[in-house]
Amino acid sequence: METLALSDILVLAAAGMFVLGYLIINQVILRIMLLIGTALYIWYYYVVAPTPLWPAIWASAATGSANIIGLGSLLLRKSRLAIPRRFVDIYDHFDTLPPGDFRKLMRLARRSKRPAGYQMTHQNVDVEILYYVISGTIRIEKFGNAFTMPEGSFVGEVSFLTGNPASASTFLAEDGDVLEWDVDALKRRAERDARFRLALDAVITLDLAQKVARAGAQDQDAMARIS
Template sequence: MIEYMYSPGALVYVAGTLYVLGLVTINQVFLRLLILSGTCVYILYYATVAASPLWEAIYVSTLIGTANLIGLSSLLARRSRLAIPRAYADLYADFPPLPPGDFRSLMKLAHRYRVEDERQLTVEGEIGTRLYYVISGATRVQKGDSEFILPPQFFLGEIAFLIGQPSSASTWLEPGAEVLEWRFDDLQRKCARSTRFRLALEAAISVDLAQKVARAIGPNAVRPRPPEPAPPRAMVN
């Protein structure tokens, strides 16, 4: 029994056990590490089971291990904070559902800027073509006869982006506000190419929608709608 444990035949059971553990593991990193370990054990088995190494099996197993290693490296790189662009590192905490790699992809499509004057972003009853994320500054919201101010760190235009419905309110960035802007076309093309990116973006927007529902707008944040300017009087000669 002890002799068999140190024989090449025992390596098959070790490698098979590692493969089985990998296939029942949900975590992608652990799965790939276990499969990679099993592949290494199989290579050792092919090198020692016969009088001469089974080179064909070793070559194929090496190719499989290399492909697995490339996938593992890509997975780790996507999860590493090193993937976060420096120009947007200050915003990563605002997008908790997004892994660093998907955050990087999202920021590549974004245009970041600060407004000097009041700027309208959405029009009530109209379908927009851009998604916004307000980084800092105040946003004036007008819905029907009501008008109020929203604090920063929220999406605008997400309803039109997700389901193609018109905006429920008109919004204006007040002077000094900073915002991220994406074109719907760019985001939709990226979502079509990457299901993982689409799910991550939808998760981030869903969290924002939930926060909007939970956020109570206090009386200090609401102000009456400004009166319409009076029409000019006709000149009397």
Template sequence: MTDFVYSPGLLVYLAGAFYILGLVIIHQVVLRLLILSGTGVYLLYYFTVADTPLWEAIYVSFLIGMANIIGLTSLLARKSRFAIPRAHADIYGDFPPLPPGDFRALMKLAKRYAVEADKQVTTEGEAGDKLYFVISGSTLVRKSDQAFVLAPKLFLGEVAFLVGAPSSASTWLEEGAEVLEWNFSDLRRKCARSTRFKLALEAAISADLAHKVAHSMGKDSVRVDHIPKPMIEALPSVRQG
């Protein structure tokens, strides 16, 4: 039986295989693990290919490996449920498209409070400067000559935030409703710094928009003429009708 003869050159092929597999893998965690494995094999090669280790190549490969480890740690932390802030853990399930890390970043910019009195938050045709998410309580919506009540777990002011256009409807929150509130300026600065955060937030808002379109103007829709004025006073009667 022929004895195996170690050849440092084989390490180059092995490291190259790890790198090639990593570059064809879409999954970010697997990709980084494969690249890290390739870097480890290259380090072994640089230690053994010559009588004296190739220190320059070792130092550079070591730094590349450390950078990869830092990125991998950040990626795992962003996906870990430990990233979910305890104060908002009760509503994380209402933001299914958001990874835990992006949810944490979003909550850092939010103000969470209960509405003390019926409150108008958007006006149809006017530009807004705040985004809301209704945690609990009903929302009265007026759009053109129609009005309807929406259940909680929805965004308000999202059209103005996404496209910079005037609000598409006027909305009121009932007394006691619990909401999250963000300033457009804070969110846009965060989106400008992090494309990943921007895409995650837009995905969450888009999912909400689709749900809202599917459920609005349904059985709870009534003519505006049938609602007493001012609109704020109509909220209880519409909700109970």
């Protein structure tokens, strides 16, 4: 049996790394496998001929460098190091978002202290600012009725999603810490960045689901008191 030369082993190993990489769904592992394969190809191009195949080496090095940049971006997106310092204390409110997506969302946010009675939305008026109340009870007035909603909730999110005017007037029942986003700016960013749009839709959908669950629990409590 003919013995495989080092160059043969290198090119087979490099191809094997690429094949395995393309079979893996995890993007980080995939990129690591491709990076190993690229390094093996560079080694192969260095030893396969009497003189190194420099054009192929430089081309592979460029491909590997792009892969390293992409890998670094993926790792940063998953790392808490991506969280802006001034928003670290509220990341737990958005922990369904990877840190990188949270960073994108917070870049467009304005964090403010608002006094009790501050009005966030006006019934039947277009919503220009999307709010997230970090702390402070929310008072909602709708069709002559009033009720409260706890902190840790978006305000104006249904209008943001549908483009319709606000269905209720909302106020801070006490001094609160809030995040504010310009609706037009947020929509423009979502149109440009599909990943950002999906992340934003996911966090708003979760907020809506939690509100529905709270409303259901309140209805059950009311029925129990009546019975």
